[in-house]
Amino acid sequence: MAVKYIQIAADLANKIKHEQYAAGDFLPSEPTLSQLYNVSRETIRKALTELAGAGLIQKIQGKGSVVINAARIAFPVSNIESFDELNKQKQMHAATKIIELTDARVPFTISKHLSLTETAATYVKRLRLINHEPIVVDEDYILKKYVPQISPQQAQSSLYHYFEHDLGLEIDYATKTITVEPASASVIKQLQLTNTNLVVVVRSLTYLKDTSFFQYTISQHRPDKFKFVDFAHRKNKNGGLIL
């Protein structure tokens, strides 16, 4: 049940968060941690790999593992996040207004690209408000194969919660593209755009744990409210893969 390296990683992350290990400090060495937690060194290494992946520490060969400047830790890295999750973190007043909820098919440009055989989907168009200001227009195509029915109540709250908690669907990864495009007249009105007709468009293809395509989302953001934060390790250097 309890996975050791995750527990250890969580424990260390906690200590970093509470500055028991402060930014710039070195963590105890791997053999030392191995003794402290009474596990093998490989298990410690898995825990540290988690922390490095999360951007909390930096491993330096021959020296040790340094805690990275914690000033950044507060804001999110590039994850797959739902609107609902975002707002819980940020403690803001969020609201959702359903504009449309019908049956539809996944747009051909997408189904063609993915060679989909099943394209029957539920289409949901929603306006998202934060602190009573319209921020985002979300359009979702959700494959009926996995979610036969979506009620207005479910669309009103968190679809992700419904998918994962109630239906037991396991979302695993997504590809996103971010572009800036002119908005349609209706979206301009919905987002109450005044000085511009441009919106930030985030298109996501979401996949389940078994690699099957599941959902296509188009999010149109008010440009003045949009912010995307990314934490990226450099790859394709000496050891990286050639893709």
Next chain:
Amino acid sequence: MAVKYIQIAADLANKIKHEQYAAGDFLPSEPTLSQLYNVSRETIRKALTELAGAGLIQKIQGKGSVVINAARIAFPVSNIESFDELNKQKQMHAATKIIELTDARVPFTISKHLSLTETAATYVKRLRLINHEPIVVDEDYILKKYVPQISPQQAQSSLYHYFEHDLGLEIDYATKTITVEPASASVIKQLQLTNTNLVVVVRSLTYLKDTSFFQYTISQHRPDKFKFVDFAHRKNKNGGLIL
């Protein structure tokens, strides 16, 4: 020298690329691969972890490792990439025009946030053109501590190549934020913006392998030419860390 799990990962990546293992196929099981490559299973697992991280395969417990739809593989994931590298990949005609090259200090908002002690830097402002169209205005602050001198010739070609290849600096990770903001009159002119005054602003803080801050970059992109692609695994579920 030769690191087995990287070699194996590269070999498998190659076979996936050449469709020796096609999208939807399962790779041989870990014990099988272990025999094929004559290495221990943990080594195979490290190689597969690399491939999963790169988005080439998906591991499914109890079933195997599936090759993910290769339609996506062509375009880049969220890496740290330089303008120069981008253009080599895309086979486009790229040019750089230096607008300014002077000594300066890292802006206070940044140095304060990072608690920097050394702020002496070289400031470079460059206009990037692709196929003779102005696309991006880049501003860089590069710490003198690591790069004392930058010549116009170096600023004209790839700074990254100069840093990594000639100076031996090892760039490790970066944090980026993407926002949309009104441009100054000079940038509007440089990017030849007509229908809008908005630009996409990508701010990057770049760090070296030893975790020291190294470079601050502000890239202002023409909104109609901007595209950002991201591949993200979902985190913070059952096993994820609490940050």
Next chain:
DNA sequence: GAGTGGTCTAGACCACGGT
């Protein structure tokens, strides 16, 4: 040379998916 992280092994047991 002592101490650090990086790689690798040959086993073991567990959790999960199918049959």
Next chain:
DNA sequence: CCGTGGTCTAGACCACTCA
């Protein structure tokens, strides 16, 4: 039940940093 991937161990040797 069997085969899959997931975790874990107790060792080993190597590459790197620094005194």
